[in-house]
Amino acid sequence: MTSARSILPDDTADEVRPVRTDFLAFAPPALGEEEIAEVADTLRSDWITTGPKTSRFEREFAARLGAPGALALNSCTAGLHTALVTGGIGRGDEVITSTLTFAASANVAEHVGARPVLVDVEPDTLQMDPERVRAAVTPKTRAIVVVHYAGHPADLDAIGAIAAEHRLLMVEDAAHALPARYRGRMIGSGTNPTAFSFYATKNMTTGEGGMLTGDPAFLRRARTVSLHGMSRDGWNRYAEGGHWFYEIEMPGFKYNMTDIQASLGLCQLRKLEGFQRRRREVVAAYHEAFAGEDALELPVERNDVEHAWHLYVLRLRPGVLAIDRGRFIEEMTRRRIGTSVHFIPLHLHPYYRDTYGYGPGQFPVAQSNYERMLSLPLHPGLSDGDVADVITAVRDIVRRYRR
Ligand SMILES: *Cc1c(COP(=O)(O)O)cnc(C)c1O
Secondary structure (H helix, E strand, O other), X not given: OOOHHHHOOOOOOOOOOOOOOOOEOOOOOOOOHHHHHHHHHHHXXXXXXXXXXXXXXXXXXXXXXXXXXXEEEOOHHHHHHHHHHHOOOOOOOEEEEEOOOOOHHHHHHHHOOOEEEEEOEOOOOOOEOHHHHHHHOOOOEEEEEEEOHHHOOOOHHXXXXXXXXXXXXXEEEOOOXXXXXXXXXXXXXXXXXXXXXXXXXXXXXXXXXXXEEXXXXXXXXXXXXXXXXXXXXXXXXXXXXXXXXXXXXXXXXXXXXXXXXXXXXXXXXXXXXHHHHHXXXXXXXXXXXXXXXXXXXXXXXXXXXXXXXXOEEEEEOOOOEOOOHHHHHHHHHHOOEOOEOOOOOHHHOHHHHHHHOOOOOOOHHHHHHHOOEEEEOOOOOOOHHHHHHHHHHHHHHHHHHEO
C-alpha cells in the first residue's frame, strides 16, 4: 500500500519506531515530598505572603553564592526590570543586550522607556560578543544586560571593562547560570545587579520566582522599587513590632515573593548540588555519545568557566544531513523525545524587527546558529534509561538522514 508520505524522497521503507512508550518531557520540575511538606507548613501558618521564609531564602541563597545581598522577587523579569529602574535607566537611554536570548532581557528596557540595542554572539559559546558590545556603545548607552546563555558565563571581564570605561550599569541576566563560575567567581557573587529565575523549567524552581543579587545599598533601593515604592517601614508593617506608618517614595511595582514560593526555594536550594551533579553526568553521556558524529556540533565549555548546564544545545553541521533542524525536531517528537529551541533571535520577532527595522541578515552568527540548533532534554530527573533513549533517537535520525 502506498501512502502519500512514502513518496517523499527522504522517507525510508521501515516505519519509525518510538524509542520509548511514554513521551520524554523536555524539562519537568524536580519537586519531592520535602517541598510539599514545606508548602503545607506555610499554608498552616499565619504567614503566606512575604515573611520569615522569604527572608530565610534570601539569606541562604546569598550564602550559597557568596553574594553581598539578595532580594527575592516573583520572577527574573521582575529582577531585571527592578535593576534598570533602580539604576535610573529611562527614556532616551540605550541598553545593550544579546539577540540570542529570551524576550525578557530586552523587554525590560522597553518597560523603562529605553531602547534595547541588540548585538551578535560569539560562534563557539553563543555568548554576547564583547567586540560587538564595544561597537554598539553610543553616547546614549547607559546599561548592558549581560546574558549567560545556556548557563555558560559570558566574558564578564571583557564586557565589564567596556561598562567601566563608559560608566554603564552592568546587569546580569543569570536565568540560566545557577550555579556557574567565571574565572573562579560565582555568578551572582559580585556587586553588580544579577537576576536569577526560578521559573518551572530552570535549574531550580519556585513555580514562578526570581532573585536579584548585588550591592546591599542598591538592593535596599531595589526593595522599595519592587514593592509599590513603600518605605522600608511599609513592607513588614503587619509583623509584631511593625508600625502602621509608611510613605510612598516613588510609584513602584508589585514584585514580592511569597512564603509559599520561598518554601519551594528553600528545599530546592538544598538539592541544587545534587541536581548539578546529575546534570553534569547527563552532559558527559551526551558528549561521549555524540563526539564522533560529524553531523553534530557539541556545546562547549571554555577553560576559565564552570558551566551551569541549564541547556544542552546541539547544532547540526551544515551539509551533512539531508534534513533541516525543523525536520530533525519532528523526527525526535516521532520517537517520543521532547526538545526545544533556545532561542528565536529577538531581531526576528515582529515587534523588534518592525520597531527597529532589523533585517534577517543583521546578526549572522546568532541567525545561522539559530537555524541549526535544538536543545535536548537536560534535567536531574532523567534516568540512565532516559538518557540512552535520547542518544538512540539522535543517532537513529543521523544514521537515516545522512546525505
Ligand atoms: C527564563 C528566562 C528569563 C525570565 O525568567 P522569569 O523568571 O520567567 O521572569 C529571563 N531571561 C532568560 C534568558 C530566561 O531564559
